[in-house]
Amino acid sequence: MPGLPAASGGAGSEHRGNVTADWDIRAILLDMDGTLLDTEKVYFESVITALKACGYTDDIVTLCHAMVGIPGPECEAMLRDRYGEDFPLAELNRAFVAKRDEILKAGLPLKSGAVDLLDALQGTGHPLAIVTSSSRRTADEHLTLAGIRTRFEAVVTRDDVARGKPSPDLYLLAASRFGVQPEFCLAIEDSNPGVASAHGAGAITIMVPDIVPPTDESRAKCAAVLPDLGAVLEMLRERDLLKRRPNNFRPTRKAARHLPA
Template identity: 65%
Template sequence: MPVPELPAKGGRGTTRRRERRVSKRWTVSAVLLDMDGTLLDTEKVYFDSLVAALNGCGYNDDVVSLCRSMVGLPGPVCEAMLLDRYGSAFPLAEVNRAFILNRDRMFEATLPLKSGTIELLDGLAATNCPMAIVTSSSRRTAERHLALAGIRDRFDTLLTLDDVTHGKPDPELYLTAAARLGVIPQACVAVEDSNHGVAAAHAAGAITLMVPDMAQPTAETRTRCAAVLPDLNAVLALLRERGVFARQSS
């Protein structure tokens, strides 16, 4: 089961406690990976694109805070939040068109990966560890963005908002991903970047790791995580420390 995040600093007693915890092996059958903000450096593009779209349509109140609260949520939920805030007369179609135009313009040159993405995927592939993408994006968007980033062929299993009734923070995506891979959720490591994503993975019963992107973890989120880590290279190192790869390759 998940353990609390380990302190970054401390005395000799803290070091001994950390060593004891790190030596504890995890029983892991698969690794489930969020896409936006976790593998792909897209969340800031989405955020900036939506803020610009709202400003361009005449909405200049505290849209930055509103857009920040949407990080990690499915598109339909974000749209409902906009309608709830601005009322039924809100020009949703116009804002969506402006958002897509802004987003696609920013992605024209390249779609960057988060630091450590390739190293983590290489490590998982080298030991034949089953893995899946678990994203709140639509299948069309996920297919396009993974292809643009050059990593679509890394995944045989891709779970998107189109595969479930409820997106994150509901656990349905993670439960469905585990079922597709033929494993129990409690034997999965989930890697997320947002508070909403962590809530979904934890509710499914997965060993949940967070690599924060646009938003830092709340106090409640920290209690749901086995660890909060600085980047995907740290995720790879922790999986190795916990013996995940050793069992997969044996």
């Protein structure tokens, strides 16, 4: 799938949206679930199973699609809005965790091409951050299980901000941890809320759709929409963006608290 032009208007829109323009990349910001970790399908199946176990079957696939990329508390609010304040969240969460853990016993898979892409990105000398709607505990556990936790200089989670995706707050915070303006950050996302978050912060945004296809609005916000991480790696090579750059990153005291041990 070729790169797509951005929407017109707005300062910096040519820089973010035109794949023929020069990109000045100084930091890499990556979503976790559905982008690097093949967990969105696990969560999706677990929520579907949990809803059915609780007796809810009315168009739940559409409902779960709407939850992709959204932080847990917001998903709970969506369920209450749909089913009422007496919705059995505790029962649902128990059923969800039971199904999720059953699936994850077989291991926590990486998305195809994730290791090759991370190897290439680390080779540039640019700092890498995870920017996720998951909690810090979940992020640390899952990145460790997948064997990639130590690849990231920072991990920014929903616990670090008042507003999660699609608000730009997570991406703004990640860029600030590196002392880099967002327009010099490359963001890689899989979901429509994630694209809205990264683009809203001003980052150069690439989308690799996972479960839910991109909306027209998301396509307009992306510098490229690509079928998989291998295609991202190929595009970065073609654009000569994987050369080793001087790594001048020095974490602030605030950022240093979030570096891997």
